[in-house]
Amino acid sequence: MGRVRTALLCLLGLVLASCATPPAPPPSSPTTLPPTSAPTAPWPATPPGTAAALTGPGVRLQPAQWADLPGWPQDDFSGVWQAFRRDCGARLPSALAAVCRRAASVPADDPQSQRAFIEAEFAPWQITASGKPDQEDKGLITGYYEPVLHGSLTRIWPYVVPVWGLPADLVPRAPGADGVSGGRVAWVDGQQRVLPYWSRAQIQSDPALQAALDRHTVVWLDSAVDALFLQVQGSGLVRLPSGQTLRLSYAGTNGWPYKSVGRWLLDTGRVNGTITMSIIRAWAQMHPAEVPEMLAANPRVVFFNAALDTDPQRGPIGALGVPLTAMRSIAVDKRAIALGLPVWLSTAQPYDSRAPAPQPLNRLVFAQDVGSAITGAVRADLFTGTGDAAGELAGRMQWPGRMWALLPVNP
Incomplete structure (x- = not known):
């Protein structure tokens, strides 16, 4: 939202950026994400100029196929077209603007046609960060609200x-x-x-x-x-x-x-263990005299x-200048990823101690916002929505993930 939102780098989604160490994930956690499958020929051809215009110098792109995207067939596309059409209402790079013009004839209530359009107009390229051996394809995925x-x-x-x-x-x-x-x-x-x-x-x-x-x-x-x-x-x-x-x-x-005030609560011994938004609020209610400190x-x-x-109900305005869509808008480092770019996000559902294992979260999202702590090529902050429930969801979201840029094939 053009905001500071200095990151939800902890369990408080941006509320406590880098505040506390998250719960140790079980062995099946996406901290050990499976390797991307080898692409099947032919690789999609995207003009070099398009990639340069839509990604930054710290980004390396690896060609991929739709079958390489974890969960691509299972995404129900709810909210996708709303987020995409909002994209199209902004000032976009010319390659994306051309796709928007061709999208005008796609029905807003036909997910199958929307998926077919995306597959015809874009090609997936896995985003990797240069200069980070062995970890270049993974990054932190958090949430905000x-x-x-x-x-x-x-x-x-x-x-x-x-x-x-x-x-x-x-x-x-x-x-x-x-x-x-x-x-x-x-x-x-x-x-x-x-x-x-x-x-x-x-x-x-x-x-x-x-x-x-x-x-x-x-x-x-x-x-x-x-x-x-x-x-x-x-x-x-x-x-x-x-x-x-x-x-x-x-x-x-x-x-x-x-x-982070969450970090301060931990470092000063006022709170032990996991920090959440609810815990901060409860501590403040019990220690009103210490709240200024x-x-x-x-x-x-x-x-x-x-x-x-x-x-x-429309959602806050992101850095792209359009309203954000819950679970379909992300904040990115715009030096690495151009605002307006569609991105395939593969991570895990927000942490839930009651779940036997983390569940995958794979979906099509759109780079529509920025945040001062959202830096690097493989780094995203998922907008979870408005209100307390969205806040609790954002506060529990902190997992490693992978990202694929969807680049226009006919700019």
């Missing part, structure tokens, strides 16, 4: 937690050793300098800073923990007392690197745009 929160446009109890819009004094800054890319102009020894923008801890400890940022508040929430989850995800819906819905979208950050462990602050939304 859109939270639904409660708030008010005015500060009135219990809505006292501000969500800030982009402050006027935030300027770009070349990050130094501190890694901070957000800056503020200040006078130092009679000269103007660009200093790092305020961290979360600095803001929390300075009432004057808080008051200055409060002038840019776009909505007031009733929970500091909900505000944390919103900042990690990078977008959300807010139900207002009037019954209206406010949609929040990413506007920028203070430029500080993201630090927990929040300050993450120096990054995310700023938001806000607009009244007349269609909360």
Whole structure:
């Protein structure tokens, strides 16, 4: 969602990026994914210019056949055409735009025709990362979601937690050793300098800073923990007392690197074992006096745009500029994979301790979003939907996986 969403690198899907070590998968886990079967002749021919335009320099493409894609015949294509047609509403590379024009005649309610069209117009190429011996074809697959929160446009109890819009004094800054890319102009020894923008801890400890940022508040929430989850995800819906819905979208950050509060809970011994969104919320409810310290462990602050939304069911807007489709949209590293590109994703269902073994998750998805922690060729964040159930699903999703780019054969 053009968001920070600094990754769901833990069991909290982006909520706790890199927060805790996931449960050890059983022997049948996709951590030991079977090798891709050898392609059957002839290999699909895709013009070199098309591959160069749709993938980045760190990507190696291995030719494949449809039969090489795990689970390709079993995908029921639910939501595929919606996501694909949304793709086509964006500004796409010319090769994809040409396919979109030919797709206009395909019925929206005919999965068989849609599958036949995809097979005729695209060829699968397995995505591998260069420079990573023995692991170049596998990467981390995580999940993210859109939270639904409660708030008010005015500060009135219990809505006292501000969500800030982009402050006027935030300027770009070349990050130094501190890694901070957000800056503020200040006078130092009679000269103007660009200093790092305020961290979360600095803001929390300075009432004057808080008051200055409060002038840019776009909505007031009733929970500091909900505000944390919103900042990690990078977008959300807010139900207002009037019954209206406010949609929040990413506007920028203070430029500080993201630090996981889940990691902080583990490192400080406050929580042991697996960290989930529910565990963070429960801990915060039991230790309200320590919540500011927990929040300050993450120096990054995310700023938001806000607009009244007349269609909360449409999904948040991704970096491609189109609404995301649950379980069909992914965030990628756009330096490696062009936004708008169809991708075959092969990983496992979100972890469930009640299941005897992880179940496969194979589906056609579309690169429609980005995330600051989504880096590399074989790396994706699957959008699981809107609301608490989607959040729990995203929070349990962290498995290795493989990816195939579907490149146009007739650009």
